[in-house]
Amino acid sequence: MIEIEGLKKTYVMGEELVHALAGVSLTIGQGESVAIIGPSGSGKSSLMNILGGLDRPTAGRYLFKGEDVGAFDDNDLASFRSRRIGFVFQSFQLLPRLTALQNVELPMIYAGVDAAERKERAAAMLDKVGLGSRMGHRPTQMSGGQQQRVAIARSLANSPGLLLADEPTGALDTQTGEEVLELFKSLNAEGLTLVIVTHDLEVAAQTRRRITFRDGLVVSDDHGDGAAS
Amino acid sequence: MMKPLDLVGFATGAIVAHPMRSALTSLGVVIGVAAVVMMTSIGLGAQQMVTAAIGGLGSNMLIISPGASRGGGGGFVSQGAGSGMSLSDGDAEALKAQIDGAIAVAPTVRGGAQLAAEGANWNTRVEGVTPDYLVARDLTIASGRMFDDREARQGKKVAVIGQTVATELFGEADPVGKRLRVGAVPFEIIGVLASKGQSGFGQDQDDIVLGPLQAVRSRIVGRRVKGDNVQSIYVKAATADDLDRVQEDVSNLMRERHRIRPGADDDFSVQNMASIMEAMSASTKTFTGLLAAVAAVSLLVGGIGIMNIMLVAVTERTREIGLRMAVGARRAWVLYQFALEAVVLSFAGGVIGLLLGIGGAMLMSNLAGWPMAIASWAAPVALGFSMLVGLVFGAYPAWRAAQLDPIEALRRE
Numbered sequence: 001m002i003e004i005e006g007l008k009k010t011y012v013m014g015e016e017l018v019h020a021l022a023g024v025s026l027t028i029g030q031g032e033s034v035a036i037i038g039p040s041g042s043g044k045s046s047l048m049n050i051l052g053g054l055d056r057p058t059a060g061r062y063l064f065k066g067e068d069v070g071a072f073d074d075n076d077l078a079s080f081r082s083r084r085i086g087f088v089f090q091s092f093q094l095l096p097r098l099t100a101l102q103n104v105e106l107p108m109i110y111a112g113v114d115a116a117e118r119k120e121r122a123a124a125m126l127d128k129v130g131l132g133s134r135m136g137h138r139p140t141q142m143s144g145g146q147q148q149r150v151a152i153a154r155s156l157a158n159s160p161g162l163l164l165a166d167e168p169t170g171a172l173d174t175q176t177g178e179e180v181l182e183l184f185k186s187l188n189a190e191g192l193t194l195v196i197v198t199h200d201l202e203v204a205a206q207t208r209r210r211i212t213f214r215d216g217l218v219v220s221d222d223h224g225d226g227a228a229s
Numbered sequence: 230m231m232k233p234l235d236l237v238g239f240a241t242g243a244i245v246a247h248p249m250r251s252a253l254t255s256l257g258v259v260i261g262v263a264a265v266v267m268m269t270s271i272g273l274g275a276q277q278m279v280t281a282a283i284g285g286l287g288s289n290m291l292i293i294s295p296g297a298s299r300g301g302g303g304g305f306v307s308q309g310a311g312s313g314m315s316l317s318d319g320d321a322e323a324l325k326a327q328i329d330g331a332i333a334v335a336p337t338v339r340g341g342a343q344l345a346a347e348g349a350n351w352n353t354r355v356e357g358v359t360p361d362y363l364v365a366r367d368l369t370i371a372s373g374r375m376f377d378d379r380e381a382r383q384g385k386k387v388a389v390i391g392q393t394v395a396t397e398l399f400g401e402a403d404p405v406g407k408r409l410r411v412g413a414v415p416f417e418i419i420g421v422l423a424s425k426g427q428s429g430f431g432q433d434q435d436d437i438v439l440g441p442l443q444a445v446r447s448r449i450v451g452r453r454v455k456g457d458n459v460q461s462i463y464v465k466a467a468t469a470d471d472l473d474r475v476q477e478d479v480s481n482l483m484r485e486r487h488r489i490r491p492g493a494d495d496d497f498s499v500q501n502m503a504s505i506m507e508a509m510s511a512s513t514k515t516f517t518g519l520l521a522a523v524a525a526v527s528l529l530v531g532g533i534g535i536m537n538i539m540l541v542a543v544t545e546r547t548r549e550i551g552l553r554m555a556v557g558a559r560r561a562w563v564l565y566q567f568a569l570e571a572v573v574l575s576f577a578g579g580v581i582g583l584l585l586g587i588g589g590a591m592l593m594s595n596l597a598g599w600p601m602a603i604a605s606w607a608a609p610v611a612l613g614f615s616m617l618v619g620l621v622f623g624a625y626p627a628w629r630a631a632q633l634d635p636i637e638a639l640r641r642e
Contacts, residue, residue: 054555054635075559082557093552093639097246110557112230154556 001161001193002028002051007060009046009216020046021057022216030161033185033194035204038213045166047213048197052087052164053080065161082111086155090167092147094139100126100150101135107157118157125153129183145176152183156192163187165196169203181206231562240569243542244577251574254538257531258578258618259585262611264524266586266603267593272517273602274594276510281600283506287366289469291476292500293320293462293483315487315496318442318457323486324464325361328478330471333364336442336459340450344398344438345410351397355411355438357445365463373405373420376441384443389420391435409438414448416440469503476501528614531578532622539571539626550630551638564631571623572616579615583608 009021021043028034036044049055050062053069054077062069064084072080081087094103104122113121126135129149139147148168155163165184169177181203188194196207204210208224244251286292295315321336328334338357343350356362359381363369376387388409395404404418425434446454454460466475476499483497543550550563587603594601 049636052555075561078554078557078559081555087555089639093548093555095549095552097242106553107556109235110231110553110559110562112232158557 001030001065002026003061003063004051005061007047007050007062008058009043009050009055010058019216021050021060023060024216024218025060026211026218026221028193028195031188031191031193032209033188033207034196034209034211035207036195036197036211036213037199037201037204038219039199042213043216044197044213046216048164048166048195051162051195052085053077078110082107083158084161086152086158086160086163088148088151088155088163088165088168090170092139092144092151092171094147094150094154096139099136099138100131100142100153103139103150104154104157107154111158113158122153122157125156126150128156129153143176144172145179148172148176148180149183152180152187156187160192162193162195165194167198167200168196169200170198177203231558236562236565236569237573239566240573243546243570244573250538254535255574255578255581257534258528258575258615259531259582261524261528261531261618262579262582262615263586263589264527265521265614266583266607266611267589268520268524269517269607270586270590270601270603271593271599272513272520273604274590274599276513276517277600277602279509279513280506283502283509286502287463287465288502289466289472290365290502291464291466291472291479292502293464293479294498294500295460296496296498316459316462318459320483320486321359321459321462324462324479324482327482328464328475330467330475331464331479332467333361333463333465335359335362335365335463335465336461337362337463338442338446338450338454338458338460340445340453342412342438342449344394346398346404346407349398351394353391353394353436353438355440355445355449357442357450358439359442361465362439362463365465368425369423370420371423372403373418375420381441382443384441384447386414386416386444386448387419387441388416389422389439390418391422391437392424393433393435394438395421411438411440412449414444416444472501472503528618532575532618535571535575535619536622536626538574539567539623540629542570543567543626543630546630547633547638547641550633551635551641554633554635555639560631563633564627567627567630568620568623571627572619575615575619575623576612579612579618582615583611586611 004027005025007021007024008019011018011020024043024047036047038044046055050057053072057070060070064080069077069080095106098106101119101122104125105118108118108121123132123135126132129152131146131149131153134142134146139150142150163184168184169180172180184194184196185206194207196203198204210220210222210224211218212220212222293316316336318336321334324331325334335358340355341352342355343352360375360378363375370389371392373389375389376385380387388411390404390409398404398409399407404421407418409416409418422435422437422439440449442459464475464479466472480495480499483499484495487496489495553563554560586607590603591601593599
């Protein structure tokens with residue numbers, strides 16, 4: 001599903017060039033669950049931003065289901081994010097003045113879904129993450145775990161092919177963190193491709209495949225069958 | 230593709246989320262629009278008053294007075310005091326006979342007199358006129374009749390009275406056929422004028438007695454007007470287009486009759502009501518424009534207030550903008566959302582300002598006793614301008630929002 005080849009991302013910091021990604025090639029298949037691990041500054045966030053269509057690589061190729069994402073213009077990238085990608089963030093990123101239902105509706109509004117249909121779908125998504133009874137609540141009236149579930153429901157709103165989670169349990173206690181990971185697992189079991197960026201090895205242990213980054217390069221790729229390539 | 234209606238939902242949602250802030254932001258535009266509406270309506274009221282004042286004298290009319298013109302627009306009802314009595318019946322007859330396009334030529338003399346009838350007394354203006362006077366001054370008879378040319382020439386002692394005089398002397402009774410003493414001279418009332426109400430200058434136009442020129446000149450006005458002299462001659466042109474030409478013909482004929490050498494000053498003056506009206510409405514228009522311009526400055530200040538708050542909002546909502554982009558908002562949609570928010574704020578201010586402005590104008594016209602005048606263009610212009618202000622001053626903050634980098638924006642605390 002995802003093929004990247006020779007991916008580079010270079011930033012200019014003052015007079016220095018920083019190579020956040022120094023030539024990364026990998027493929028991720030449909031339905032995989034992958035953890036991307038590495039210390040901060042290793043390039044894992046840069047990779048995630050490029051995979052999610054929030055950023056463009058400096059060099060290299062990125063194919064998503066055969067489409068060359070690198071050739072997309074701004075508007076193409078916006079639709080790509082809208083239809084193909086679901087984002088889950090460490091800090092949930094819910095809009096505080098909207099209810100849970102309205103937050104889940106947001107991506108569908110940008111995708112042009114009818115008001116009636118998007119309410120129905122948002123309600124179904126909230127049901128799926130176990131918040132069917134809290135649709136009218138605002139983020140401030142919910143616990144962290146509940147907020148992250150709303151965020152997950154939102155990421156699923158447009159039935160994306162790929163779910164990108166950036167430290168999804170970073171702001172949660174162990175118990176709720178585990179619940180959220182369970183939810184990810186069950187979504188993955190339904191066929192959703194899952195990529196979790198984390199530096200928490202316990203979180204990484206929950207996925208079948210683990211890719212480790214250091215200094216903008218892949219240093220290990222553990223497919224979970226014990227054979228690191 | 231997102232639907233435009235949802236953008237409106239986003240914009241109004243953000244506005245409603247901060248009611249106090251939104252109200253204060255709009256207040257600048259409210260005040261600006263209310264000020265513009267009020268100022269233009271005051272100016273327009275003044276203009277209507279001037280038009281009514283001059284139009285009340287009679288339309289398409291020239292007034293010929295004795296004595297040299299004093300220039301400018303001042304003193305258009307010259308009494309000719311001290312400048313000799315240079316106008317005569319003969320002038321009026323010549324004008325009537327020779328000026329093409331003059332549909333009425335009305336020589337007049339005027340004086341004041343004590344009236345007495347059926348035991349009641351009243352003091353009023355008495356004018357000696359010819360039947361043409363009604364045409365020239367746009368007057369009509371309500372009951373009875375006007376005296377004819379023959380009666381005017383013969384100096385028959387008949388009178389046509391205004392409504393005020395009729396009411397003061399006879400109450401509800403019909404005055405036609407009754408006797409009326411003007412000073413010491415007995416007259417018979419043969420007609421009552423239709424009411425014209427107050428003139429724009431505040432004078433009661435119904436407080437008047439019209440008598441035949443000859444009779445009033447010799448019996449009422451007395452020594453102040455000698456022989457066949459008159460105090461003014463009203464000339465009415467058939468159409469407004471004719472007025473300038475008629476004025477020129479009148480001047481030429483009068484100079485000829487008064488044997489004024491080329492280059493010498495006229496011994497009479499001709500006032501053109503239309504040009505006086507033009508000059509006065511031009512000056513009130515300038516005045517109105519000035520007031521509106523001052524008021525427009527406050528609208529500008531209101532716009533700057535909107536820009537200020539929108540810039541704050543963009544900074545405050547940086548993470549929201551990042552998130553919107555992450556879940557599929559195009560840059561253009563973020564731009565539209567924030568621009569629309571500014572336009573809605575400003576437009577709402579415009580609507581409230583318009584209502585307040587109309588209310589304020591009503592109050593002012595009540596207090597000042599001016600005619601109430603809201604320009605027909607006030608509503609569309611006020612609303613259009615308030616939208617424009619929102620668009621102009623919302624554009625930059627909205628552009629800033631759309632230029633944000635979603636990765637940076639999401640990271641912002």
